[in-house]
Amino acid sequence: MQIFKKTINFDFMDRRKTALIFSGVVILIALIAIVARGLNLGIDFTGGTLVEVGYHETVELPKIREALAAEGFSDATVQHFGTSRDVLVRLAPKDGADSAAISTSAFAAMSKLADGQADMRRVEFVGPQVGDELTEDGGLAMLYALIGILIYVGIRFEYRFAVGAVIALVHDVIFTVGIFSLFQVEFDLPVLAAVLAVIGYSLNDTIVVFDRIRENFRKIRKGSATEIINASLNQTLTRTLVTSMTTLLVLIALFIFGGEIIHGFALALIVGVVIGTYSSIYVASTAIIMMGISKDDLMPVEKEGAEVEETL
Numbered sequence: 001m002q003i004f005k006k007t008i009n010f011d012f013m014d015r016r017k018t019a020l021i022f023s024g025v026v027i028l029i030a031l032i033a034i035v036a037r038g039l040n041l042g043i044d045f046t047g048g049t050l051v052e053v054g055y056h057e058t059v060e061l062p063k064i065r066e067a068l069a070a071e072g073f074s075d076a077t078v079q080h081f082g083t084s085r086d087v088l089v090r091l092a093p094k095d096g097a098d099s100a101a102i103s104t105s106a107f108a109a110m111s112k113l114a115d116g117q118a119d120m121r122r123v124e125f126v127g128p129q130v131g132d133e134l135t136e137d138g139g140l141a142m143l144y145a146l147i148g149i150l151i152y153v154g155i156r157f158e159y160r161f162a163v164g165a166v167i168a169l170v171h172d173v174i175f176t177v178g179i180f181s182l183f184q185v186e187f188d189l190p191v192l193a194a195v196l197a198v199i200g201y202s203l204n205d206t207i208v209v210f211d212r213i214r215e216n217f218r219k220i221r222k223g224s225a226t227e228i229i230n231a232s233l234n235q236t237l238t239r240t241l242v243t244s245m246t247t248l249l250v251l252i253a254l255f256i257f258g259g260e261i262i263h264g265f266a267l268a269l270i271v272g273v274v275i276g277t278y279s280s281i282y283v284a285s286t287a288i289i290m291m292g293i294s295k296d297d298l299m300p301v302e303k304e305g306a307e308v309e310e311t312l
Helices: 012-037 061-070 099-113 128-156 159-182 189-219 225-257 260-281 283-290
Strands: 048-055 077-081 083-091 118-126
Touching (some): 012 225, 012 260, 012 283, 048 099, 061 077, 099 118, 128 159, 225 260, 225 283
Antiparallel strands (some): 048 118, 077 083
16 A cells, blocks of 8 residues: 655654654653652552442532542542543542442442432452552563563664664653653553553564665665665655554544543553654664664675675
8 A cells, every 4th residue: 555656755864863852852751740740540550449330410520529528538539430420439448448348338428419319330449469569560561571572673683773672662651651640641450551562563663664674774785874774764654654544543433432441541552653653763763873783784694605786
């Protein structure tokens, strides 16, 4: 499939310094947001009790907060969940308190507010220990994934490609997590899974670009490393755009029609796909240029007596 009717020749690498400044500023903002504001961790990580209640009529959140505060749940997090008749409540764990009793008491207060016209739809309990283990395991999963990628790309290509790929992936993860921190979107277990999926998607995109760069380094004997990388990016641009746009169409549909429960998951993937496409072009490619990759690093070892075919 061809998006562009004519042969394209965008000078991507001519704008790499601008892209580098943009990425530096964005990553700095993301890191400041993560350090200063932290993440709005979901019950999967913090532990506690989650109660989903459906009302027959529209309810106002301030009244629910007042009803819960009167029962001793002044620190409850209350929000609509999909419609103005559906409410999701997160209750922090209490030392020595039974989780079932907490959810029953909270639902009683919420039901009383609507004269009993309310339905308990979901109750989830997560202990603080489980939340701590998930936080630790999630961090380790990302670390192991990056180490595995470093080894895989290093063996398949060259160590500078491995470092470039990992830099691009770290860039994508920090950007995605920073968005969740900056706008205080809930970060729960499905979002963590989406961030890991972003690593896989972005890596796949980067590997396609690196494959073409390696091929061109061996085929094109004239031209600088920057010119060859530029040509490779242009040759893979159609594939990159088609893959990203079709993936985004599915994710946007999930975000709009998938319901509140997967909003965070879909949002993380939408952000990750967009920034992953950008990083495979500008971050990964710029990184290997800055590390001094050259044609000599990727040329196959010539067999004795073999003739070298000049392509250009």
